[in-house]
Amino acid sequence: MVNPKTKRTFDTIQLVIVLVVLALPIVWTFMSAFKPRTEVAAIPPKLFFTPTLENFVELFSRNDFMHNTLNSLIVAVGSTVLGLVLGVPAAFAMAWHRMSWPATATLFARMAPGTLFLLPWLLMFSQVGMVGGYWVLILTHAAITLPIVIWVLLPYFESVPREIVESAQIDGARQDQTLLLVVLPVAMSGVVVASILSFVFSWNYFLFALVLSGIETKTAIVASFNFVGEGVTNWGALMAAAVVIALPPLILTLLIQKRLVGGLAAGAVKG
Amino acid sequence: MAQSGTRNSYRWMVAPAVIFAAAMIVYPFCYALWLSFSDVQLGSDPRFIGFGNYTRMLADGEFWNGLRLTFFLYFMALGAQLVLGTWLGLLLARSQSARGLVRTVMVSPFMLPPVVIGMMAIVILDPSFGIANWILAQVGLPPALWLSDPSTVMVTIAALDTWQWTPFVALIVMGGYLSLPHDVFEAAEMDGANGWFRFRYVTLPLLMPTLITATVLRSVDILRFFDVIYITTQGGPGNASTTLNILAYRRGFEFSELGYASAVMVTLSAIVFGSVLVFARLRKAAAW
Numbered sequence: 001m002v003n004p005k006t007k008r009t010f011d012t013i014q015l016v017i018v019l020v021v022l023a024l025p026i027v028w029t030f031m032s033a034f035k036p037r038t039e040v041a042a043i044p045p046k047l048f049f050t051p052t053l054e055n056f057v058e059l060f061s062r063n064d065f066m067h068n069t070l071n072s073l074i075v076a077v078g079s080t081v082l083g084l085v086l087g088v089p090a091a092f093a094m095a096w097h098r099m100s101w102p103a104t105a106t107l108f109a110r111m112a113p114g115t116l117f118l119l120p121w122l123l124m125f126s127q128v129g130m131v132g133g134y135w136v137l138i139l140t141h142a143a144i145t146l147p148i149v150i151w152v153l154l155p156y157f158e159s160v161p162r163e164i165v166e167s168a169q170i171d172g173a174r175q176d177q178t179l180l181l182v183v184l185p186v187a188m189s190g191v192v193v194a195s196i197l198s199f200v201f202s203w204n205y206f207l208f209a210l211v212l213s214g215i216e217t218k219t220a221i222v223a224s225f226n227f228v229g230e231g232v233t234n235w236g237a238l239m240a241a242a243v244v245i246a247l248p249p250l251i252l253t254l255l256i257q258k259r260l261v262g263g264l265a266a267g268a269v270k271g
Numbered sequence: 272m273a274q275s276g277t278r279n280s281y282r283w284m285v286a287p288a289v290i291f292a293a294a295m296i297v298y299p300f301c302y303a304l305w306l307s308f309s310d311v312q313l314g315s316d317p318r319f320i321g322f323g324n325y326t327r328m329l330a331d332g333e334f335w336n337g338l339r340l341t342f343f344l345y346f347m348a349l350g351a352q353l354v355l356g357t358w359l360g361l362l363l364a365r366s367q368s369a370r371g372l373v374r375t376v377m378v379s380p381f382m383l384p385p386v387v388i389g390m391m392a393i394v395i396l397d398p399s400f401g402i403a404n405w406i407l408a409q410v411g412l413p414p415a416l417w418l419s420d421p422s423t424v425m426v427t428i429a430a431l432d433t434w435q436w437t438p439f440v441a442l443i444v445m446g447g448y449l450s451l452p453h454d455v456f457e458a459a460e461m462d463g464a465n466g467w468f469r470f471r472y473v474t475l476p477l478l479m480p481t482l483i484t485a486t487v488l489r490s491v492d493i494l495r496f497f498d499v500i501y502i503t504t505q506g507g508p509g510n511a512s513t514t515l516n517i518l519a520y521r522r523g524f525e526f527s528e529l530g531y532a533s534a535v536m537v538t539l540s541a542i543v544f545g546s547v548l549v550f551a552r553l554r555k556a557a558a559w
Contacts, residue, residue, distance in 0.1 A: 011366050018359060019376050022438060026379060028402060029391050041400040090288035093281035102289050109296045111543055113495035115520050116536040119306060119529055120299035143295045146288060175284065204384035206498045211524060221386045225502055228393060235394055242390045246383050253382040257374050260382070261442040265488060 029246075033239040040235040055240035062237075068223040069244065071134075075209070075219060076202040078138035083145030083198050088191070091150045092179050095157035096165070103154065106147040114207045117143065122211060132214025140208040145198035151266040152197060156190030157183065193259045200249040220245050307533035317530070324534035334535065336510055337518040340425060341494060341539070344514060348429040348436075348493050353482060355437045360444025361474070377438040389502030392418065392431055418503050421511035428512060431499055436492075440485045447481025448474070479557040487550045494543045515539045 032040050034051040059065050094103055109117070121140055122131065130136045160183050168182045169175075184191065209219040224241040227234075253260055307324055311317035328334045363373065380388075396403050396417040404414040417427045459473045497516045500506070506513035506521060513521070515535055523532030 008366075011362055014362055015366055015373065018362075019373065022380055022434070023376050025391050025395055025434070026383070028395060029387070032394065041394075041397075043400060043405060045402050045405060086288040086291050089284035093284035097281055099281075099285075102285055102292065105292045105297065106288070108300070109292075111491050111547060112300070112540045113497070113516050113519075113536060113543065115495075115497065115516055115523070115532075116303050116540050117296070117299045118520075119523050119533060119536075120302035121295075123302070123529075124299070139295060142291070146291065150288070175281070179284075200382060204382075204386075206384070206386055206502070221384055224386050224390065228390065228502060235400075238390055239394065242387045246387045249382045249384060250379060253378055254375060257378050260378055261439065261446065264439070265443060265484065 026246075029239055029242050032235065033243040035236065035239075037234075037236045040239065055236035056244075058234075059237045059240045059244070065220065065223060065241065065244070068218050068220040071213075071217050072203055072219040072221065072245070074134055075137045075141055075217075076199050078134065079141035079145045079202045080195055080198040082138060082142040083149045084191070084195060086142070087146050087149030087194070088153065088184070089176075089179060091153035092157050092183060094150070095154050095160075103147075103150050106150055109143045110147045118207065118211055121208075125212065131212055132217060134217055136212050137209055137217060137219070140212060141202040141205060144201050144205060148198050148201060148263075149194045152194040152263045153187065153190050155266065156187040160186050189259075193256050193263050196252045196256050197260075197263050200252055203245075203248055303533045304537060306530055307537045309530050311529045312527050320530070324531045325538075327531065328534050328538070333510060333513065333518060334515075337513055337515040337535070340512065341514045341516075341542075343425055344429055344432075344496065345490070345493050347426070348432045348496075349486065349489055351429065351433045352437050352440050352489055353486065355433065356440025356485065357444050357478070357482065359437060359441035361448060363441060363445045364448045374442075377442060380435045381439045383435070385498030386502055388431060388435055389499050392427075392499070392503050396427065419508055421508050424504060424508065424512045428496075428500055428503070431503075432493065432496065435499075436489060440489065443485045443488075444478065444481060447478055447484075451477050480554055483550055483554040483557055487547055487554070490546045490550065491543055494546065495539065515542075 033055055034053070035046065035049050035055075036052050037054060039046045039049050040055075090102060094100060117140075121136075125131045125136045164182055164186070165178055168178045173182065204221065206221050206225065209217075209222045210225070213219060213222060220241070224238075224245055227238050227241055256263070306317065308319060308321060309317040310320045310323065363377075366373075395401050398404060398414060398416050398419060401417075403417065407414060416423060418424050455473060455477065456469070459469045495516050496514065497520065500512055500514060500517055501520070504512045506517040516539060519532045519535040519539065522528045522535065
């Protein structure tokens with residue numbers, strides 16, 4: 001038998017190595033964003049430098065990046081709200097009536113390649129002249145947020161005691177009142193997890209906006225991708241853009257990190 | 272739920288979601304299926320041509336190249352993530368004290384936007400100015416071309432996905448391990464089973480349902496992997512990273528061969544669903 005103390009030290013060493021490997025690229029990106037322009041691509045790499053905001057100033061002054069960031073916000077909030085409006089009552093009814101086929105139908109969107117839907121969407125939405133507007137992005141991103149909302153909320157709703165729902169109904173509450181006033185307060189933490197996951201996934205999603213956005217509605221993610229080509233000559237602004245689009249998901253997921261994995265895995269485990 | 276009135280009243284609650292799913296998911300899927308059986312260019316009327324796109328696909332070297340790359344990436348990335356994720360998950364389960372800080376670092380990679388992963392890769396892996404080759408030089412290794420060499424590009428992409436998603440697999444494994452009955456492990460230890468033997472004959476079989484769950488989740492994402500590849504290489508150099516998803520995208524949106532692109536996408540979707548069905552079966556068999 002190995003000495004438990006030696007074993008623990010060995011575990012710690014392994015863990016530290018893993019954490020360094022995981023954190024280093026992210027730390028390096030953040031450091032680069034604050035480096036003076038001439039030092040971003042310096043060889044040997046500069047570990048010590050005077051931090052500057054010049055990359056961010058350039059990013060926001062030159063590229064209309066503020067507008068792109070606002071677009072991302074509009075689309076992510078819009079599709080999260082739409083996902084909640086559609087998904088919360090549906091998930092409640094499904095949990096209450098133990099009916100799973102609509103949930104399975106939305107899971108389809110989770111599994112199929114996004115490219116599969118993209119051509120039909122492009123044809124459908126260009127016929128009604130919606131391509132390039134906000135609604136096409138909100139609607140298509142809701143195809144991502146709706147399954148998240150439904151599958152994250154199902155276990156929360158299933159764990160709400162049936163007695164409190166039944167007693168509300170005996171007292172004469174309508175279903176919408178029961179949901180809003182009795183069930184939702186109990187399942188509120190589920191709604192928070194679902195909202196944050198929906199927002200982050202919509203914010204991070206690249207493909208739909210790449211094809212369906214217009215010049216005016218381009219999201220920050222797509223705008224950043226457009227810098228990649230020119231980024232070869234301007235790494236500083238590229239890294240600043242990476243920091244701007246990485247911060248909202250990083251901050252939001254910190255809030256729900258304990259429930260994050262369960263939320264992400266929801267849906268694939270059942271059935 | 273005895274009242275007949277409430278029994279029907281759930282319909283208005285499900286109806287909006289069902290209508291949305293029908294309009295945005297089911298109808299487009301049927302549309303794509305129909306497109307895959309027709310000859311259609313952007314702006315022209317579709318013409319039904321039966322299996323024409325599919326027979327063309329089977330004779331297309333780029334399709335077979337894409338299929339090969341898709342599976343190459345799949346087995347390499349999935350294998351690496353399962354092995355490393357299991358090791359890291361069990362390591363995390365043993366070191367409870369560090370869990371708070373560790374979790375913060377662990378969840379970061381897989382919640383970053385794929386575009387950020389791509390930008391990081393482009394800057395860090397740049398052959399002349401990137402820090403990756405500088406580190407290689409410090410330990411006396413020759414520089415690598417990473418994403419710009421056809422022989423290393425898929426390995427690099429698999430490594431990027433492994434960096435991003437191994438922590439996710441590890442957290443699933445940790446959760447699965449911690450929910451197992453612990454007297455089994457103690458009994459095995461008391462019987463004098465050594466570390467590898469315990470892992471191989473006790474831990475691994477008990478973890479199998481958890482590992483299959485992780486496999487299903489990762490399979491879906493790796494098979495239809497798009498963002499990071501498109502951002503870093505756009506399928507290049509040449510065709511060296513044109514997986515089926517990239518091929519379908521380029522044919523559909525860069526060459527407007529809508530029918531052909533749809534056939535490739537339908538085929539890829541069938542592969543994804545097929546893999547999910549296989550693993551769902553396996554999971555039922557592995558659950559005790």
